[in-house]
Amino acid sequence: MLRLKSPDHERFFQSAMLEASFGGGEANVAVSLARLGHQSVFASMLPDNEIADACIRQLKAFDVSTRFIVRKGGRLGIYFLETGANQRPSQVIYDRAHSSMAQAMPGDIDWNRAFENAAWFHITGITPALSESAAELTLEAVKSAKEKGITVSCDFNFRGKLWKYGKSAPEVMTELVRYVDIGIANEEDCQKSLGITVDTIDVQSGELGIEKYEALTAKMMEVFPNLSVMAITLRESKSADRNGWSACLRDKGGFRLSRRYEITDIIDRVGSGDSFAAGLIHGLLAYEDRQQSLEFAAAASCLKHSIPGDFNLTNLAEVEKLMSGDGSGRVQR
Amino acid sequence: MLRLKSPDHERFFQSAMLEASFGGGEANVAVSLARLGHQSVFASMLPDNEIADACIRQLKAFDVSTRFIVRKGGRLGIYFLETGANQRPSQVIYDRAHSSMAQAMPGDIDWNRAFENAAWFHITGITPALSESAAELTLEAVKSAKEKGITVSCDFNFRGKLWKYGKSAPEVMTELVRYVDIGIANEEDCQKSLGITVDTIDVQSGELGIEKYEALTAKMMEVFPNLSVMAITLRESKSADRNGWSACLRDKGGFRLSRRYEITDIIDRVGSGDSFAAGLIHGLLAYEDRQQSLEFAAAASCLKHSIPGDFNLTNLAEVEKLMSGDGSGRVQR
Amino acid sequence: MLRLKSPDHERFFQSAMLEASFGGGEANVAVSLARLGHQSVFASMLPDNEIADACIRQLKAFDVSTRFIVRKGGRLGIYFLETGANQRPSQVIYDRAHSSMAQAMPGDIDWNRAFENAAWFHITGITPALSESAAELTLEAVKSAKEKGITVSCDFNFRGKLWKYGKSAPEVMTELVRYVDIGIANEEDCQKSLGITVDTIDVQSGELGIEKYEALTAKMMEVFPNLSVMAITLRESKSADRNGWSACLRDKGGFRLSRRYEITDIIDRVGSGDSFAAGLIHGLLAYEDRQQSLEFAAAASCLKHSIPGDFNLTNLAEVEKLMSGDGSGRVQR
Amino acid sequence: MLRLKSPDHERFFQSAMLEASFGGGEANVAVSLARLGHQSVFASMLPDNEIADACIRQLKAFDVSTRFIVRKGGRLGIYFLETGANQRPSQVIYDRAHSSMAQAMPGDIDWNRAFENAAWFHITGITPALSESAAELTLEAVKSAKEKGITVSCDFNFRGKLWKYGKSAPEVMTELVRYVDIGIANEEDCQKSLGITVDTIDVQSGELGIEKYEALTAKMMEVFPNLSVMAITLRESKSADRNGWSACLRDKGGFRLSRRYEITDIIDRVGSGDSFAAGLIHGLLAYEDRQQSLEFAAAASCLKHSIPGDFNLTNLAEVEKLMSGDGSGRVQR
Amino acid sequence: MLRLKSPDHERFFQSAMLEASFGGGEANVAVSLARLGHQSVFASMLPDNEIADACIRQLKAFDVSTRFIVRKGGRLGIYFLETGANQRPSQVIYDRAHSSMAQAMPGDIDWNRAFENAAWFHITGITPALSESAAELTLEAVKSAKEKGITVSCDFNFRGKLWKYGKSAPEVMTELVRYVDIGIANEEDCQKSLGITVDTIDVQSGELGIEKYEALTAKMMEVFPNLSVMAITLRESKSADRNGWSACLRDKGGFRLSRRYEITDIIDRVGSGDSFAAGLIHGLLAYEDRQQSLEFAAAASCLKHSIPGDFNLTNLAEVEKLMSGDGSGRVQR
């Protein structure tokens, strides 16, 4: 998607400039993984115009292979962003209807070729929310990946303003998640995307009750026994600038909670969930110890909050430094 | 429409900024007329979001009444613009499909109320190009205006990338123009929008053959006897920065040619046709002498080439000064 | 006034750019009220040049009627602003001497016409500080409003650098406030503008003693029995970025204290008093329960601290959301 | 003065940014001379605030001594500038009333100290236009300079929007010019500032009649026999971007005409008269041959048209290169 | 190299911003060729820091393979640029001493691997000017290419401020050019880089004498019989904004002259020589008819003058359109 942001903390169109960059769930994960040293391929549909050309240039610049991007009709989705502060939240206006991806159909991407030599496939709950055909394409993809023995991760990523084509999120996602190995969610995705709840989790309050997430992850793995890992990010929203940030993970070995980060001057939290997903994929591949895997994901996504744009423009060394406990912010020279 | 322009002469997305403003055929005419002192009302469909709110704020700022803007579904059309130089032309990428206006239907605007106390109605050939229903709405509007004895002007404004809903421009426009009093066109609109030709006019050559425009306007008034005035802008494109600019007009009294302006450092020529239309409407209302009317329109639209953005942010005094022959560009202090 | 701000947190003229917008006490209140859905009219004097034209365009864009702005001699006042951080305060340099408004005389505005159909008149203590004739004009206005039974609110708004024409603030303001129904002040205005004190309130200390404000509002209503409501904003200044923010109000029913907001990353606090005044006017009109009226005003002005520029570019829904307790700053999508 | 310019070719307040720099007749000359290697001192009145501090910093940066700037009451004059293009002229709005300089009085500057070791004194016709007391101060200055045997140059610089304090330009300037050795003017200054005319010179036409300037300079030296040199810049205004540029000079040795420059893409012509004055002062000091003196002045001021801002940020080598005939604009690397 | 440009037409450090991009002779050619559809590989030395990372990202974005970039000690060369106007030339300040490339040694790049499957090798005369070891590396490269039967093109590209390590350009270049098939030069490169002259060519005059270039190319091919094509760009410098632009070419079949372009509003002429070289390589590969090859190169490099930055961000369709005669600059929509 093309991301159009008001400068600084300005409200929409307060001045005559917009900051233009590119982003979006799966693209953000792809860029993160490439920066962490993985061979990363982004498969999608984009229109055949110079806006999409620029998007592809950005992905190439960050070492993401674009060879499975199909150029088709439709438009490039756009989202407008203004950055909040204090009690005023950041705001996103989507202008993504009729995007090329929403018009994608099963068969549009040749999964046999795309999955050749692939070890991991990551999807989000945003794509199946776009249209019925996009949902079918997603299902086709996970089935194909599963067949080939590729690990499948899915960020449930509930977006209430999508899901307008006649099916509810749980209807579609419940089937999809049956093919998933690694489930990823934020505080409310399990409930809203899949209808899985434990006692109410009040995400407005800013208070976490860890025991609820112990129960929720347990229930998730019970309902979806195919999941080998279920990870949830834990955001404590105190204001638009100040969040507590941590994450938890359950696997066969039990429940684990990450270190908690106090983030007091958020630069840009859009894409932090995606940076967690990428961090977790890297963490699971890089560390035997799943506490380490989780800590890597938490540290990577903590850093995202300090970086403007959708992409988590950090690297292995920076994440490992934070993971090892150095978040002192002393000037590096 | 939201207009998103690359800074300076940069190509699309060469840097991470876009200049955001608002514009579009009819809106540009409405703003021009308001600046020339007329009570100007813009009737349209816009979505109910903060992008369209900003558009409406701009119109209000320039004294255009927005009370007949209907807020509905769909999106606000967008166009991306890069400014050319020398042999490299400016380029426009439209992202206007599925706009609210394209989804407009006959009946969506209450023409009885909108035309109360109105003396003039201006439309362009862009709206009927958007969709079949928009074309019907346009036809409904001109018929209603005609019935009420309101003067109707129409800028034929052919846009090749639109007209995709199954009808050709001449099919639709020919009927529409039957209700028009004042026809306005550029060098190629009559041919492409209405299929009216005299020997080929080669707009690439940068040379004008005035006699052809004498013939063309004559033929237009023959085919459409309802036209009381037929005006055509005459652009000699030497490069993206350098144009000759003049216009001609035919009415019952014969054929008239305006003064010719040499424009050597074009700042922004988008919207110059609209500024001519507004200038002509003003000119016809303000001057008995139609040579004067034409000269006013030519001078107003000449100035537009020096003003960034879609809107012709000039005023009566500036146009009259140029019309009276002072284009010396001496600092005003 | 024209507001010229150094970019970001730069000191004056550190770089070669200034951010230009418009603002000023009464204009800010007018814009706020228009955004909250009220018909808002701004009566003032402005010079007849293109700087003032631009100011008027801004007001129109935000739905403020400018039909009672008189164009006269003098200049448009300017203020220069640099934004502080941490222990460094924001700084304002006024260049407003000889403004059109300072040259305004009784009779310049036709109050009979201006107050036709008006229900509320709001003034501030800034206008009478400009010049003797402006003070007389203000007095003329409140008397006229009072006669017509229009509610009069006044933000005392003491500005030490003004009041240079030979009279002290209390000399002028004491008479003016006799015609006021709703008094509005910050922590030190009552003392400095009117000479009304209870034991010293130390606004530098950053500590509030609520009981002092109980006493101060009581004393105000004793001295000015015409006041039906006396409201005071309570700012705890910890640094240029961090303030506590709340407000109190006394009416016949007693003393009320609003919820307190912790604001940790102030974007722009200029205009927050004005946003409180507008919030209070709306609150008093919209809610029977004056605790609600006060809470609305406190929430509206809390949000102002997060918005760049003089104007409080928020809306009813956002204020009500914060008022209802949701200041979590979670991204809205 | 503070100069506030709309970005690029934007009209006033089209976007929310202003480019801020400093300039003004005498300051521009002082900076030019310092850049050409002369010890340059700027004597003036400025207010005691941070806006004026910034102005002084700029002068110091460019090696102008500010030790005779007196800090006093009043304000720093401001001018707003938008840059024209093609047939649309650049526009200046002055907001300089009540400046410190307008309030300056004879005696405010200690000319005895200021003129110690000075060899040249330059003034313009702008200062005596500000106020009666400023005119008196100017007269005091030229008399003092004359007494001390310092060469006095004066750029007549007629500004129609000034001269509002009850005396006309010729009334004041005629006396002033009696103390001047080197007279400098543009095409219309002699007429408007001093009432000296030969047959009408039509500066709007863009055509020069050199013989008229031969006559005009002759008449000037007849009326003011104290003048040893009378120089006039000759601008042919074809559009806001395109000017012909040359100059002529008369001294006891006769009339001389400089080379003529075709300037096709004017970047900023504000300050070009001042750059000519500085170039002429340098030229007269540096060259015995007055044709050379004149050529230097013409080349220096030709270059000014290519440099944004009031100051002529060129240097000796660049002027000499152009003077020697190389205006080919080939990249210097 | 990192390119740091003053905004717009500002002189160095007039404001506090620099436009940062990347460029340099060979990189510019590589980007052009990739945009024209060729597989393009850039072999060089860059330091191992984030400045060079950003440079590599840019190359990747434009489809240039960076797999033969060796990361080593030294720094990334920088050049500072200010853009001239009218009689004021653009100016380049090099800060490229001690760059990684200047420290490169024969053996640093594995030419056997780099030339695998390569069909064409392009070098410029800039690299051998950097240092003795860089010159040796260049010689090693062309010899290796020649051995493998790869076509070698060389842009002689004389840079007077380089060549400081004790050898003159002709000493080094004469040997180098013995291995070159396609020689490319501007008006003065043959003379300055190789010492080959025909009667003096006066590049300052802005006049071309085509017959001299006929003679010069003939002499070049006589002195260097290995050259199968010798092409020269012909720039008529009228001012910093206005150039005539054409080119000539000699091969066994004789001398050819391209169409001549009048460029009246140069946006950025840095890199135009490189865009010609790339255009010529494409032209020679794509067209049998060498007039066509030459016309393609001339048109491609003509367009470069309209594009900001070092890279010629045009494409095949745009060049072919201009080559076919359409330089009218009409808006593309």
Added chain:
Amino acid sequence: MLRLKSPDHERFFQSAMLEASFGGGEANVAVSLARLGHQSVFASMLPDNEIADACIRQLKAFDVSTRFIVRKGGRLGIYFLETGANQRPSQVIYDRAHSSMAQAMPGDIDWNRAFENAAWFHITGITPALSESAAELTLEAVKSAKEKGITVSCDFNFRGKLWKYGKSAPEVMTELVRYVDIGIANEEDCQKSLGITVDTIDVQSGELGIEKYEALTAKMMEVFPNLSVMAITLRESKSADRNGWSACLRDKGGFRLSRRYEITDIIDRVGSGDSFAAGLIHGLLAYEDRQQSLEFAAAASCLKHSIPGDFNLTNLAEVEKLMSGDGSGRVQR
């Protein structure tokens, strides 16, 4: 040095702009002292190009005398800066190798002339780290100062990425410090620059153990009995935005600790050490009471954290206001 900073909190080259300013240890101190009212002279080597000219202009603007800057070969050092946030630290990339200063030799500056009428000489540990000859020049300078009875202060300023010419910091600095009266350091400089340690001080932990600094300063004065004052800044790094800030000082009279400042929204901490050094020099000159001297230095450098750029653009009144306890950040108008 030229400082090139990514805009806002962007990572290197995220967008195509760099903020350009000038700075560097000794220059920062010189500017601070000039702003505090002292006659300040900056002696250094700079290349003879327009980049260095701009640097010199900046120093002149801020009243620093540049008459002992020698223009020589080499380049102007550059550093690239990106500003961190939260857990992500700011990052500096030095590109200062081969600078003019690194090539400076003993004898290049005429210390006899430079020290005429001088009362104080300040150096930092950065210069001797550049090259052997620069170290020798530094030693020459301090010896000369000492001889003339000039007070010498030295900020030890350890930079690990420098010190590459074969000697370690302690080898060189130990001798240098023998000539120093006032030693200045941050938490780790004594250890790294001079090898003086007390039990390990863990600067990453963000916790201060004041008793360690009591011991460290005592040890410093024991090892270097020539020191009359030893001062150390105490930074508690909680994140890139939040630091505790204080300082301590030991002289013959004992150990003193300054007030501690909580800085929650750091704008720019580069140059804060330099602002402390300048504050201390002023403090020692201005106050008999060394607690006051220290408090002045701590307050001055606290303010630096709120000011963008290397220079501490504050003034005496602002520092004294903070020193007196007012850090409430209330708007100054």
